[in-house]
Amino acid sequence: MRWLGVALVFLTIVPLHVLVSLVWRRDAVPPIFLGLMGRVAGLRIRTEGVPCRGGLFLANHISWLDILALAKTSQAVFVAHSGLAGHGGLKWLCDQNDTVFITRDRRGSVASQVEQVRAALSDRPLVIFPEGTTDDGTALLPFRSSLLSAVEPLAGQVPIQPVALDYADAAAIAWFGDEPGMTNVRRILSRRGRIELTIRFLEPLSGEALANRKTMTAEAQQAIAQALRLPLAAQIP
Template sequence: MSAGSGRRIPPWGWLLVAVRLVAMLVTLALHLALYYLLAPFTRHNPVPRWFLRAIGHVAGLEVRTQGSRPAPGTFILANHVSWLDIPALASTAGSAFVAHDGLARIAPLRWLCRLNRTVFIARHERRSVAAQVGQVRAALGDAGVLTIFPEGTTSDGTARLAFKSSLLSALEGLDDVPVQPVRLDYGRDTRAIAWVGEEPGLDNALRILARWRPIRLTVRFLPPLTPAERSDRKRMAAAAQAAIERAGA
């Protein structure tokens, strides 16, 4: 572990990390084989969601849900605490994700994201908004449900960062698409698993994999935003953030 993380893994924790990493590699190999086996026979390949659910399980994630799960064609706005948010929403909502285009520069990660119908958007190029709207609509048709984390990065889960309305520009003009806020609540485990500050991502991942205790997460599906709340992207961002904060009160 780096000195910046301030949290060291004990010797017995490294054993658990090793076991879980091997299990994840085996899980990846099995699901890739199944993905390509099913690919010719299905447009909506379910294997990426099965894979992400399995990865969460291997990492010690225990998920329960509250509220009505999103209908097909729904766009989710969720708070962001950990990389575990992704397997949690993939397994409970069947969601694919919208990610910033920087991730697309990492070839192995881009390849895995593409398997799950990830939409890559350019956050700072307003000229590409029309193309991004088209990408989002096509991805909703392919994946059924899409999620974006409007904070733009992970928070400590206790004080949410301001939702960035610029990240929602791809939703403008999609008035027929339901927008549903979701609160991800790790309870007392929040501070222990949150990836914040100067902690490197690898250190955070290893620290989580070294935990013996399960990580309990409640996924709260909140009511979709009303037409008035989504009349423009700034109101949409504010309304979603307020709903998520109320759900944790």
């Protein structure tokens, strides 16, 4: 039944999005589309706290469901690995929500990535997953600070908000290790029952936490680890 729901959402929303993009705004429909996809996949979301308008979200990363959930609750835009840009249909979907593609494994590209992130800051929040990949929900992976260079000069002007994604059964839905993406999608869509998720929009960073990108990263990681009651991984550059 969930596969049928996915097909119905695509057939209904994609033509609507194309029409709305021609006569109004391209960013109006994608958050609705992503939210509906999350609902079809079984997501049931509860929120705590208030998402900041604009600025930067720093969130832990468990699953592709994270993107559907944050788009629904905050109309967010995302930073994603450039590997996704190699898949035509998926890239088109990402482009419709103004995804920022970066290449994390090329050190020489950090400066250009910083400019991409800075340019993407707008009224819609921009989400970075500082772990750089998904995990199994048992501990936070080390947070990376390099992309926060984009907002370092704007500290105190642009809100920088940690966001804790707390799944009731993270280990069962997590996408990590060697599991292929489509295998995980099929596994999630074949599940019965709901996927309960609490999104905790934590207090924006302030004071000494805004001193530089490393302090921002460390404070965000600590806040999320405390909210999720998870072990705190060591910070890396």
